[in-house]
Amino acid sequence: QVQLVESGGGLVQPGGSLRLSCAASGFTFSAYAMSWYRQAPGKERELVARISSVYSTKYADSVKGRFTISRDNAKNTVYLQMNSLKPEDTAVYYCNTRVVSGDYWGQGTQVTVSS
Secondary structure, X not given: OOEXXXXXXXXXXXXXXXXXXXXXXXXXXHHOOEEEEEEOOOOOOEEEEEEOOOOOEXXXXXXXXXXXXXXXXXXXXXXXXXXXXXXXXXXXXXXXXXXXXXXXXXXXXXXXXXX
């Protein structure tokens, strides 16, 4: 029932920008926090950004000032605007939400930052 579908990943040069989208369905989107995680090769999955049901946000120190999480409840979509991208941002990015029935993840979208 709960479904999260990421899009917007790709290959960008250092200093470039991407906007990731996560389309959600199967739950009352506006009532739950949404998060972006990422996992780079050889590293554990880490929380990148989170936005609450009341639009409060938090970010990993490594992306603070460069990334912005937002949500559009009318579209059941959460976004991650990524600016000033660095090679160390290269990872698979996952959308996540924790609802009553459990923790749900999207399929992931690859972001590669390279020249």
